[in-house]
Amino acid sequence: MPDPKPDVEKVLSTDKTVTTKRIEVLPDKVVVEGTINIQVVYVAFEPDQSVHHFHDQIKFTTFVDVPGAMPGMDVKVDVTVEDVSITRARRDPRVFDVSAVLGVMAKVTEIQDLDIVTKCPSGCTCDTETIDVDHVVGSNSRQVVISDQFEVPNEKPPVEKILDVDARVEVTDTRVLRDKVIFDGEATVQVLYVGMLPEQPVHQLHHTFKFSDFVEVAGARQDMDVRFNVVVENVDVDMAGGNDPDRLQADLVLKITANVVEPRRVNAITDIRNCNVDPEYTKLRIDSLVGEGTEQVVVKDSFSTPEPKPDVLKVLETTVDERKITEKKIVRDKVIIKGYVDVQIVYVAALPDQPVHATHRRVNFNAFVEVMGAREGMDADVDVDVEFITSAYESCHIHVEMVLKITARVTESLQRNVVTTTAPVPTTETPGTTPCPPGGTFEYVVKSGDTLYSIGRMYGASLAEMKEVNSQLDNPNDIRPGMVVNVPCVPKG
Template structure:
């Protein structure tokens, strides 16, 4: 018999990309001054929920917009606010079925703000998003790896796939922390909004287990406990470690981890502390790369085999690089001078463009840094200013080609800001990673299942109840039903004397098929 190998693979059922237009309205928070001029705006879209229906993927998302502006008041101070718009879109993916696995990604291509005619504190939003959806399904199959004896392979090919180990494993964890409000921020009276993002920072395999390290990044919008009840926001990061059991997983295999925030709650506890509880769902896939050589893809005689189209994603390679950004800017005229920098935070990082060349991925993007400082004003009030640093870099991936797909992640590793004269000097270190994949389609053969011939066996009929009549004996009853007296006695242990039965007594009679 020709050689075969059993593979468990994530088959691509289909994929598609569509443009989505999101329209809505955002409003300046009540505690913020009116807008005179918008200086900058950034937008980011996140997936909230995905539903797979036949041939279609329905996606619920949130568009988050941050606006930096000059206030309409005498000192023309610079302020910022952010707001969210929820939306629903869909992507047609032929072959999609409920229960399939999915991958959905948004890319914000353009966003515009127009002052509302009825209310100058409101802005009409029009954003153009690129929505990508891919549907996959785990399938296990026996692949023909050798040409059957007496047959001829007209075509063969090498096949490299990711063989899945075990099943997709999921686990819910809760990440909690009690932390103090930073000294430069007023105390919290009321939480308005909480944004939470889970980021995987490290993953490693031990026997039958995946160890996951990550961070929960919180952004908290709140009303301050002060006479003006102004609106503030603060950032906090919670680190976590967890494990997910995956039977048969071993060090050296490939592991993919997805982290999804299912719920996030922050509330004031002992002043000035806050307590955060975040529920995260971890989804883990473990695989090993297998390469099969000279796999028959076209047989001269296909009898006994079924041809199947193997459509899978194959990782071509991955690479990473560090980017160091340094930039000095003058404090905006509308802001007071800096006496002391208190903190610097990367509050947003965005990839704006990727391009694959031969053996290389070109990446463009930007990071937004929030700088919190004590001003030189008499009351030494705390202020904040925002700075956008653009970057362009590349990552080496040796076998990358222009027609392949790439997934890029950017993570801030270090950020600092210092006062240099009347300017502020910012330095940011980014870790940029790129993973290049290619969807391959290849014909393979699987042996047809041989259904064994099963000889039907007679199923005995159940016993029947018989009511003894006058003049009956066990011998007469047995003869009338074509069975024997011992067979009746076997079913009726209550009959201790075969010569004594009573009128009206109920006895069980076996059917002839049992004889």
């Protein structure tokens, strides 16, 4: 418990969010570092039983096994707090034990050029499947430096010494032009510092500012989509001018990667049989688009002016500081979404000199978007835009109303064997001889994507016949490229 706060009588509510600070891809593994941000509202152990609030951050490091992952590949990580338990420690009533359960999802991707067979060779029998893929038109990375100067909040003491800094960056809007992608973003800087006071207490402050920049991507066009990956490579915060304790300068170095994509529907051939063709198979892991939906939601909130702010005479301006999705869950044909919008309200105070003040409010929202075909276990990308916001003062309360546009895009990870090349099977038959007499077998070298079933179908043998002549296999369902299996000779005609 922070020293100025009174002891806890009863915990009323607990709010928790997760911030990812570092992601590193290692061979077959993704390492994730971050912090859990916990905010507690409680009744104080005092005669008047006033309500108080405190917050803390807990660092964590974990990893996810991702077979095939290698350094340099792209990675997407989603961390959710599934459960948090806060209990008072027996040894000290001002110390609390925290236990948290995190759900960590890591998806590693690599951009590859792949030619697949889409036309069935003459005389063959083919199996085909329609696959929706995001075709990468172009990709480019760029280092961007963003900076901002800001005042230390009035309620905080001046800065004596900066102890630690951290930053979170989010791309909030994108516009694709010809051969260029323009993006808008928000950066939030957190500073831990020693206050310039006789007792030199440690304080924390945060500051959010907006920025815009662009990345050149050859081939980009207005009707295409863009996927962004932002990495904070360095963050530095110091006193402005090197010696101003009431004003800070933040400098961030970002690595921005933009992938411009367009959806394509491909009729891929997954199997070829009953002909003199030797196909080569490649296992394709893809994110197939299940569906996309958009919902407009009206969110309202009313609250009194927080202490020690003066009452409101007239609202001047209402703006959005930050918007964030804190939880998303897929159920049948729906994506359930929870999040918040941080609102800043600038107003004329109801005081004789009518000074201008500002107050902040976090407005929570719950909503859902219908996406037909969505099922639990699929992946959802959710975006929230504030299309309209207004506020007014009435009956001693500030009333905020906003219209949110929520878009959910649901994808499903699939694995398919697709035919990438075909070649005629060389014939070694000699006139007057039977190359594979019925009842005999011949050897076959397993290729990528082969199974006993697909090999047998290629030469007219059933799966049971294939298993019968391959009793030497430890697991008939697990054959790998380079292995040699037996194929029974089946009578022709």
